Amino acid sequence: MAAQSKLAEIAFNCTCQEYIHPWTSSCACSAAGMMMSIFPASLRIYGTVYLLALIMRGRIPSLKDVRRTAAGILQSTAFLSLNGSLFILAICLVRQLLGGFYFSTASLIPSLLVSSISLAAERPERRTALAMYVANVGIETLWKMLESRGLVRSIPNGQVLIMGLSVTALMYMYRAGLHKTVAKDATFKGLGVIVGKEEEGPLKTPTVTTSQSSRQRPLNFRSITAYLQLYDRFLTTKHPSCPHKRGCAPYALLGGLKPFLGGVGLQVGLKLLLNIPKIFQLKMQWRKQIFNKGSLQLGLALGIFSLLFKTTSCGLRHSCGYDSAIFAIPAGLLGSIGLLQFPNTTVALYLMWKSLQLLYNWGAAEGWVPEVPHFAMILYGLFTAVLCHATILEAQSMRPSYYKFIETISGSRLSRFNLKPFEAFGVGSQDQANQVINKLGIVWNSPYPKFAMSV
Template sequence: MAAQSKLAEVAFNCSCQEYIHPWTSSCACATAGMLLSLIPGTFRTYSMVYLLALCMRMRIPSLKDLKHTASSILQSTAFLSLNGSLFILAICLVRQYLGGFYFSTAAWLPALLVSSICLAVERPERRAPLALYVSNVGIETLWKMLESRGLVRSIPNGQVLIMGVSVTALMYLYRAGLHKTVVKDATFKGLSVIMGKDEEGPLKTPIGNTSQRTFPSGLNFRCIMSYLQIYDYLFTLNHPSCPHKQGCAQYALLGGLKPFLGGVGLSVGLKLLLNITKIFQFKMQWRKQIFNKGSLKLGLALGIFSLLFKTTSCGLRHSSGFDNALFAIPAGLIGSIGLLHFPNTTVSLYLMLKSLQLLYNWGVSEGKVPEVPNFSMMMYGFFTAVLCHSTVLEAQSMRPSYFKFIQNISGGRLSRFNLKPFEAFGVKSQDQANYVIKKLGITMTSPNPLFALTV
């Protein structure tokens, strides 16, 4: 007990210089050095993001487009650079105000204080997508932190369950036609590409002949014409309430084939793009990188989902005699079987957050739920604080790619933080950081980070 009390005293009395800027005694120099280190990295990152978005418009950019892109790059660079540098300053100021470090004030509280303020520097139309992205990574990180404490437990294919329920909710909004009114979002453009325009709402009243074809009678199964009649009947069978013109069997089969081919093409295209340097150097391992089962996963997930969704929807229309947007719920849940081929946590969390956001917007428009002012900024602030806390004190709960990104844009500062005084917190912060640093192959060729500004 005395040993634990001694460790807690060491953690509380740890100075900010000993913790986050051992190369300089000045908090102002530490903040300025962090700012100078962040600017080049964030500028490169946002330049790639905005230039890629400009290229995806598939048209020659005008002078106005170029000016807007340049302005957006500079504004986003300023936002993220300020966020990171003021985080360092906030740690120093919070420690000075409270007199020492607590578990929640070593990273979480300073990040919470500055992140929401810094988001105001970013363009208004970028705030909600940023909050969504940070929440995506933050929820995954928070789950791992709770899991490491034994408070929660992951279930097999849990991400597939989340993805299936989320896609089902989006498909209901799509079939109900709400995506054209109160829940407009670019996500539905992707759904329309995968599912086609026929399932798009709002539902239309059937026009034209409502009589149904009858099964051919007097069949002679010794004659090949009988089998052709059965084939023609099954392939052209269509209920009047179905929104498509061709037969239901043809509609479902083609509806599964097109997303399958599109998914495979997208997977292969991305792999080729990511390995373009190896291709030009003739070092591409085609069998290992392209011609494998992994290239089929996305295509199988999209194709089977679309096939089962459309088959179930048509079956419900045939059995009930009418069409209803609520049919998207059982159809989506059954179609989710296909998503077992693509159990991706990042995509699952994105779809979950997007569906919750759109359902919330729908509830607000209907007056069912209250509108929370600046909800995106609050969500961004909370989950940014979670990420900062995890990156510094519980590194093994953080995505390795995110840890490496922070390490690079901070000029190598993250790996130089001294976390040994915080052993009293019981999460073995220094051991976790050392494990991640070794796993990522991070080496320190210099005792000081980039722009150390030593005093």
């Protein structure tokens, strides 16, 4: 108990200089140095993103487009720079206000105080997208933090279950036509490519048929004509309520083949794009990178999902005698079997947050749930606080790529934070940080970070 009390006293009495800016005694200089480090890095990032968006429009940009793009780059850069510098300053101010560091004030509360304020500097149309991205990474990080404490336990293919439920919810909204009214989003364009425009809602006036008007004669398989008639029925048989023109069987089969080919092409194309230098250097390992089962994963997932979704939907229309948006629920759940071929956590969490966002928009429009003012900013603030806490104090719960990103834009500051005084918190913060730093191969090229501004 005495040793634990001593450690707690060391953590509480740790100064912000010992913790986050040992190269300077000035908190203001530390925050200014962070801003000067983040600004050029974020300028490169957002410059690339906005310019690519401008090029992908497929037309020669006007002077107005160029001005709007330049303004967007500068505004987004200012947002990210402000977020990082205010975070450092908030840690120092909270410590001075409370007289020391607690577990929640070392990172979580300072970030919570400044993140939503920083987001106000970003363009309004980008705030929701940023909140969704941060929530995506944040919920994964929060789960790992809880899992490390033994409070939760991952289940096999849990991400596929999340993905399946999310896609099913999105497909119901797509078939109900909500994507044209209260749940507008670009995600539905992707769904339209996968399952086709035929399944798009809102549904037309349903054609109810309980029985066929004329029974088809039984086939006599002793003659070749019967096989030709069977083939013709295979190509043409469809229920009157089915929204597609061709027969149900070719509709489902072709509906599975097209997404399969598209998914394979997309995955192979991305691999080729990422390996352009190796291709020109004739060092590309084609069999290892391209000609393997991994290149089929996305295609199989999309193809099987579309095939099962359309087969189930047509089967329900034949069985019930009418079409309904509610059929998207069993069809989506059965189609989710195909997603086992592509168990991607990032995609699963993105779809989860997107479906929750659109369901919330629908509920708010109908008056079922209250509309929370500035919800995107609140969501961004909460999960940014989780990410900042995990990045500093529980680094092994953070995605390595995100840790590397923060280390880069901060000018090599993150890896220099002194976390040894916080051993009393019981999460081994310094050991976790050291393991992540070694895993990522982070090496200091200078005893000081970029723009140290030593005083």
